[in-house]
Amino acid sequence: xxxxxxxxxxxxxxxxxxxxxxxxxxxxxxxxxxxxxxxxxxxxxxxxxxxxxxxxxxxxxxxxxxxxxxxxxxxxxxxxxxxxxxxxxxxxxxxxxxxxxxxxxxxxxxxxxxxxxxxxxxxxxxxxxxxxxxxxxxxxxxxxxxxxxxxxxxxxxxxxxxxxxxxxxxxxxxxxxxxxxxxxxxxxxxxxxxxxxxxxxxxxxxxxxxxxxxxxxxxxxxxxxxxxxxxxxxxxxxxxxxxxxxxxxxxxxxxxxxxxxxxxxxxxxxxxxxxxxxxxxxxxxxxxxxxxxxxxxxxxxxxxxxxxxxxxxxxxxxxxxxxxxxxxxxxxxxxxxxxxxxxxxxxxxxxxxxxxxxxxxxxxxxxxxxxxxxxxxxxxxxxxxxxxxxxxxxxxxxxxxxxxxxxxxxxxxxxxxxxxxxxxxxxxxxxxxxxxxxxxxxxxxxxxxxxxxxxxxxxxxxxxxxxxxxxxxxxxxxxxxxxxxxxxxxxxxxxxxxxxxxxxxxxxxxxxxxxxxxxxxxxxxxxxxxxxxxxxxxxxxxxxxxxxxxxxxxxxxxxxxxxxxxxxxxxxxxxxxxxxxxxxxxxxxxxxxxxxxxxxxxxxxxxxxxxxxxxxx
Numbered sequence: 001x002x003x004x005x006x007x008x009x010x011x012x013x014x015x016x017x018x019x020x021x022x023x024x025x026x027x028x029x030x031x032x033x034x035x036x037x038x039x040x041x042x043x044x045x046x047x048x049x050x051x052x053x054x055x056x057x058x059x060x061x062x063x064x065x066x067x068x069x070x071x072x073x074x075x076x077x078x079x080x081x082x083x084x085x086x087x088x089x090x091x092x093x094x095x096x097x098x099x100x101x102x103x104x105x106x107x108x109x110x111x112x113x114x115x116x117x118x119x120x121x122x123x124x125x126x127x128x129x130x131x132x133x134x135x136x137x138x139x140x141x142x143x144x145x146x147x148x149x150x151x152x153x154x155x156x157x158x159x160x161x162x163x164x165x166x167x168x169x170x171x172x173x174x175x176x177x178x179x180x181x182x183x184x185x186x187x188x189x190x191x192x193x194x195x196x197x198x199x200x201x202x203x204x205x206x207x208x209x210x211x212x213x214x215x216x217x218x219x220x221x222x223x224x225x226x227x228x229x230x231x232x233x234x235x236x237x238x239x240x241x242x243x244x245x246x247x248x249x250x251x252x253x254x255x256x257x258x259x260x261x262x263x264x265x266x267x268x269x270x271x272x273x274x275x276x277x278x279x280x281x282x283x284x285x286x287x288x289x290x291x292x293x294x295x296x297x298x299x300x301x302x303x304x305x306x307x308x309x310x311x312x313x314x315x316x317x318x319x320x321x322x323x324x325x326x327x328x329x330x331x332x333x334x335x336x337x338x339x340x341x342x343x344x345x346x347x348x349x350x351x352x353x354x355x356x357x358x359x360x361x362x363x364x365x366x367x368x369x370x371x372x373x374x375x376x377x378x379x380x381x382x383x384x385x386x387x388x389x390x391x392x393x394x395x396x397x398x399x400x401x402x403x404x405x406x407x408x409x410x411x412x413x414x415x416x417x418x419x420x421x422x423x424x425x426x427x428x429x430x431x432x433x434x435x436x437x438x439x440x441x442x443x444x445x446x447x448x449x450x451x452x453x454x455x456x457x458x459x460x461x462x463x464x465x466x467x468x469x470x471x472x473x474x475x476x477x478x479x480x481x482x483x484x485x486x487x488x489x490x491x492x493x494x495x496x497x498x499x500x501x502x503x504x505x506x507x508x509x510x511x512x513x514x515x516x517x518x519x520x521x522x523x524x525x526x527x528x529x530x531x532x533x534x535x536x537x538x539x540x541x542x543x544x545x546x547x548x549x550x551x552x553x554x555x556x557x558x559x560x561x562x563x564x565x566x567x568x569x570x571x572x573x574x575x576x577x578x579x580x581x582x583x584x585x586x587x588x589x590x591x592x593x594x595x596x597x598x599x600x601x602x603x604x605x606x607x608x609x610x611x612x613x614x615x616x617x
Contacts, residue, residue, distance in 0.1 A: 002053050009050045013094040019043035020087050040083040047090025048074045066272075069242060073263040077590060080256050088591040089264060092598050118189060118210065122154035123147070125198075139204050147197045152189060156208045157199035159184045164195020242266035257590070258582075265578040265593040270600040274567030277608035282560035285614050290543035291553040298539045301522045303557040304504050307497060308455050309517070311490075311509040312462035312472060315527050315547070317437040319510075321350050323358035324418060325434035327409050336430045338363045339382045340423050343389055346370065347378065351421055354435045373397070377421075388424040400424040406432065417468035436468070440547050444476050449551035449616065453558065457503070461490045461517075491516035498522065508550065525550065555616040563611055567604040574600040 005012070023039030026032040048071060055067040070093050077086035123131040125144040136154045139145065144160065147153055153166065165177035168190045177193045180186060186199055189210035205211060242263060250259035279296040286293045293299065313319050342365045344352040370380040376397060377390015388398045392410065395402065400422075402410070409432055413420055418434030447458055459480045462469045466483035473481030482493070490507075494517050497503045507521035518524030518538050526538035527545040542549045578596055581588040 002057075005050050005053060009094065010098055012046055012050055013091065013098055016043045016047040016087070016091045016094065019046070020091055023087075037083055040087040041078075043087040044074065044078055044083060044090055047087065047094055048078075051090060051093060066239065069239065069263045069266070072243070073260045073590065076256055076260040076263075080260075082257065082590075085257075085260075085590040089594045092591070092594040095598070119152040119154040123151075137205065139201055141201050141204055143201045145199050145201060147186075147192050147199060149192055149194050149196065152191055153186045153199070155188050155199075155201040156203035156210075157186055157201045159186060160198050160200050162195060162197040164197050165193050167191045167193050238271075261582060261588070261590045261593055262579075264590050264597065265582060265588075266575065270571035270574060270597070270604045271568065273601055274571050274604040274608070275564045277605050278560050278563040278567060278611060281608045281611040282556055282563070282614070285611050286553060286556055289549060289552055289556075290546060291549050291556065292541040292543065293553070293557070294539050294541070298523060299557045299560050301504060302506070302540070302554065303561040305455055305506050305523065305554065307457040307459065307503040307505045308450065309459045309461060309490075309494060309497070309505060309507045309521070311507075311517075312460055312469065313437060314510045314545070315440075315508055316443055316460060316472060316476065317439055319437065321354045321419070321435050322438050323354055323421075323433050324436050324438065325413055325416065326358070327432045329406065329429050329431070333430070334362075336423065336425055338365060339385065339387050339425065340389060340431060342367050342382055343370070343378055343380050343387055351419060351435050355421055355433060358433070385425050386427070388422075390422065391420055392422070395422050395424060395429070398424060398427065400427055400429055402429060415467075417471040439472060439475060443547055446548055446551050447476055447478075450554060453551065453555055455554070461485050461493060487516055491520050494520050510545075525553075552616045556611075556614055559611060559614050563608055567607055570600060570604050570607070 019039045020043050023036040023043070026039065027036040051067050051074070052071045055071040058067055070089065074086045074090050077083075077089065119136050121133050122136050122139050123146040124134045124139060125146070126132055131146045139155055145154060145157065147164075149164070159180050159182050161182060163179070163181045165179050166186060167177050168187065180195075180197060185202075186197070187210060188203075188208035245266070246259045246262045249262055250256055253259070279299065282299065283293050283296070293302075310316050337359050341356055341359045341362045344355050345364070346367060365382050368381045370378065372378055373390065373394055376394035377388065379386065379388050379394075379398065381387070388394055388400065406429055410420065410422075413432065413434040416434060416436070418436045421431075421433040421435055422429060423431040423433075450458065457479045458476075460469065460473055460476075460478050460482070462472075462481070462483050463485055469481045469483035472478075485493070494505055494507055497505050498520070504523075505521045506523040506525055507517045508525045508527065509518055510527055518526060523540060524538040525540045525542065527542055527547065540553055542553065574596060578588065578593055582593070
């Protein structure tokens with residue numbers, strides 16, 4: 001019976017409202033006071049029933065909830081035959097609860113949107129070579145699946161044939177399609193915009209990146225921050241205190257209506273709901289924008305950051321060497337570049353890949369007598385010419401003359417933090433290339449945003465040489481930069497910042513070799529496309545390794561904390577105004593108190609929902 005009543009609470013609310021309306025209409029139009037009274041009595045009984053059941057359930061677990069206060073107040077009003085107050089208070093309380101649930105559901109829209117994106121079926125390869133549609137739960141690791149244009153990728157997998165472009169917004173928050181070909185990784189929940197792909201399943205079900213994202217956001221929205229835990233403890237004692245205060249007022253004043261009104265006015269509903277709604281809406285906003293905040297408890301520390309420490313490679317830089325500067329010497333350069341590309345395409349060295357990418361399309365020739373010089377480079381014969389490609393020591397070994405201009409160019413390239421690739425043809429220097437890891441596009445502007453948001457110290461730690469580190473630091477305007485640091489050195493430095501200097505520190509890294517630093521920092525922030533290590537170790541994950549999401553994440557946590565404070569101020573302020581109105585004026589009554597009380601709850605919920613639309617300025 002209890003379950004049936006609670007399931008139909010919305011219908012009871014509607015019935016109660018109609019009865020109240022009927023009573024007032026009969027009184028105002030026909031002057032029928034008897035029908036008016038009976039309509040309000042029935043509305044009171046109908047309305048208080050679900051509230052009383054919830055109060056009973058709360059008392060069973062030794063909790064004096066808001067429902068207990070309202071039940072006592074309504075029963076008291078009923079006993080003193082104030083049926084108008086009892087009916088209106090129950091209706092407003094039930095209607096307020098209905099509106100709260102509706103608006104709270106909107107703050108959980110991130111979860112709803114994510115779960116709706118989850119794939120439900122897949123085209124699985126049968127033994128006879130045909131594809132059949134199966135439930136996604138029936139797919140196992142190693143199965144071959146077909147993904148057609150417009151379909152959702154059902155699992156995390158690897159492309160084994162076909163080409164296409166995929167919208168990865170559900171994983172990365174970035175809607176620009178990503179090209180996929182044989183060997184590319186694909187993720188569950190993403191959508192194939194065009195093309196046809198055959199993939200082999202690597203991870204299925206809850207183990208997929210998409211499954212872990214949903215799990216993370218659900219856990220984060222259900223977790224409680226320090227502020228929420230404090231308010232829970234506060235309301236645990238505050239609610240019984242209101243009950244005791246009401247009893248004392250009744251004993252002293254012998255005015256039951258005054259005592260009952262205090263019960264209604266003192267309900268801490270807005271205070272209890274204000275902080276959770278801010279956290280839930282904020283975490284939902286982050287999920288929509290490719291920022292995973294792993295719980296409400298990290299929001300306070302994140303919002304108060306004064307120091308952010310960055311790994312260099314893959315965080316501030318792209319993590320992929322590229323040719324940054326080039327100088328040519330002599331003539332027939334196109335022919336020389338063809339020789340250079342012909343030799344380099346036989347190497348899998350990162351510098352060789354950077355050189356080939358820089359040259360692009362060219363005419364390739366047959367390479368003969370290839371000799372790899374350890375620590376120097378490559379010497380080979382192409383079209384009858386002796387080609388030497390490598391560093392300065394190889395040029396000296398090959399007796400390649402470097403004139404004054406070439407030596408000046410070499411010195412300049414080294415000062416700029418480049419790794420050198422020199423190319424000589426038959427003992428004559430023809431090409432000088434400087435290869436270095438490029439700074440991520442937009443990083444400098446993002447760092448400036450972080451400074452404007454209140455971060456005082458921007459520090460870079462890297463295993464690279466100090467010269468290269470200093471160059472990047474100068475270009476980005478960092479507070480401090482340290483090179484030649486091993487993972488354990490970085491961890492020790494972060495510990496020193498926290499324990500000796502008392503700073504609140506975030507560490508931003510790739511979540512693999514920097515795991516000690518991620519774990520030690522007050523806030524660990526992982527750059528990664530939902531990798532296992534990044535998700536497990538860090539407090540915050542920036543999906544798709546998008547550095548530009550970091551200012552959004554930091555600004556969002558500051559906005560969440562501001563919003564929580566606003567909601568606490570509204571909740572406490574409304575209670576004080578109501579109690580003051582009761583003590584120092586004659587306009588306050590139980591119905592007005594309940595109306596304002598429910599209004600304050602809706603106000604804090606709507607204020608919290610503003611975070612769903614938060615964007616950094």
